[in-house]
Amino acid sequence: MESTSTPPLFTVLPDGLFGPLASPNRHHHWHLLCRLFEEFFGPDAPMPPSIGLQRREITSAIERYLLTDDPWEDEDGVTPDTPLAMRAANLYDRFRDAGWLRQERIGAREMVSMTPVVSQFIATLVEFTERGPTFLSAKIRSIELQLLQVVEGKAGGDMLDEAALQARQLLSNVAAISVQVRDLMPELSRAESTASFARQLFERYVGKLFVGDYADLHKDDHPLARRTSILTMAREIEHSSLRGSMIQWYSERTTGGDSVRAEQRLLRNLRRLQEIDRIDEYLQRLDDDIRQANRRALAFLDYRLRTPDRLDKLLRRACRGVLSAPGEALRLPVAPGHLLEERRLRPPVRRPQPIPRTANSTAPPTPEQIARLNLLRQMKRVRLVLPEDLVRYLDRHWDSSVRLDSQSLRVDSIEDFRAYQTLVTLALRSHRAGGLRRDDPLHRMLCGFRIELVDGERIRNDHLHSPRFVLHRTRKAA
Structure with a gap:
């Protein structure tokens, strides 16, 4: 009868999850899972779409891994001579059947994702191996x-x-x-x-x-x-x-x-x-x-360093010498007296008394430490550009017109320099095909205006050499 105190592992994880990790190719499977987790599903990977990734994207990645990770052992009728696309598809199906990957059909597309429980489990395994x-x-x-x-x-x-x-x-x-x-x-x-x-x-x-x-x-x-x-x-x-x-x-x-x-x-x-x-x-x-x-x-190192080379040959030579030597030459070369007595033994090691431990007293920070911390916070805040900081910078330059050229933007401080850098980045990203996407983190900076990059023209001020761009007011910022 199963104990009720046993944690219910397989009510949380899929039953066949450990199958790939118990096969002859377990080392390859683990390496492949770590690569997929790192590139698509891990915390360092780009945020995947909510509906998952396309199956072809996952199988293409498996094909890339197989090109640099051969040979594999024969398993389930699949050999290294099997075509690469078929091997990648077989590996994908095995991971999906075991529960490492989840496949859903959305419209006509097959989308792949990793469940939160499995993602947390592989993150725990990676953390365990890197601890x-x-x-x-x-x-x-x-x-x-x-x-x-x-x-x-x-x-x-x-x-x-x-x-x-x-x-x-x-x-x-x-x-x-x-x-x-x-x-x-x-x-x-x-x-x-x-x-x-x-x-x-x-x-x-x-x-x-x-x-x-x-x-x-x-x-x-x-x-x-x-x-x-x-x-x-x-x-x-x-x-x-x-x-x-x-x-x-x-x-x-x-x-x-x-x-x-x-x-x-x-x-x-x-x-x-x-x-x-x-x-x-x-x-x-x-x-x-x-x-x-x-x-x-230390004893092992001392033995290795003190032991002469070819010790086995020296021992065999000594044994041959003992066998061929006369009996009177085999006396034990020791001094007279007892071999073992109390005076020749090493005295016992006396361990020092442990130091009594007491609680620490917490020292308050000094005025200099507080001042340095405040200065560090101000430095970080000056270099951080928020949407309201960009609005304040542009409000100093807007006039009655709805168009503002980058040549008329002044840089008088660190805050102005960082705001100008942000505008240059917005202009470069908006020049891509499709413009500045809504999921771009800088899209929230477009508060009351839109930005347009002027092709082929560059301007230089006292601080930066950058492309020329134009701002168009869309509405009055709050």
Whole structure:
């Protein structure tokens, strides 16, 4: 009987989603999915139309990928000798049948998209493969600031959920690093050469597994000292009037009015936050694993550097010499006395006492820091051009006529220079076939006028050499 506590994965994801990733060509399939996600459906891709992309556009992209990603293993009767268009169509059909892509018919066209659930899933997988060292400082600060918002009444249960989730992920990451360190050292020990071992040690062990701010973990001012503040705020939420408001928030927004389930969810989040108190246990185990890994790495390097070349030949030569030597020459070359006694043993290592941690005192910014921040904000605002900024700039130049030539535009300040640059960009984009499209981000700058580029003519002012353009008033801007 299936446990009711098991998360229902395949009620969220399609049943056959993992099929392409479990086939003989799984590496090629994963590379192809990442390329499609990056080019068409990911956060860095251009915004796709709401109805999706045409099927031919996706299959053409798959064909381009196949040209640089051969050979594939034979699978389902498809070989590398199969025509490229047929292979691309077969791959597209496989991704569509597995649930990675969704196809809809709109009119006479077949449109392709990726569902939000699948898009979020592949983004999570990509993030997992690219995850580097963990920075405990940033996670602790984030948890503390989110709880502070809840305690001050500026946030609700959603912020408490996020803080509890980050607390659970923090402990899981530290525990996972210990396992990775223990698993990696035997693998590094099988390196073929000293140079290969040293390169893998620093590239994989130091560069990817270490906590990013591991060197600061045992300092007084490390953010882990804020653990006490986090636990205090969690207890305040549990034993103050905030408890009732949080239960009401969960009841209204997540549990459909069920106060019992709302209280269980609140207690679950508070329990996750209180597990922060165990961070010392995880860090102590991580210290032990890293210390042992360091000793093994140093011993291995020392052995490799001290061991002479062709050691196997030297051992065989020594064995032949021992077999052919007379008996009196095989005495053990040691000094008189006991080989093992207490005076010859290494004294035990005494570990220093841990430094007691105290909470940090927050220093307010100095007047110079505040002044620099205000100056930076003013600099950014001066260089930002909004529609109302463009209207104010043009209002200084409009007269009774409805036509304004770019030669009459003056540039007296940084704001004027940025406004003039924006007008030049508008003129160049409006010169394309079809004019300035409505989905262009600069289209909202056309407030009360339209712009026309004068072909072949350029003008020069004291600041910029640009094409000549003409503005036509369409209505009076508000």
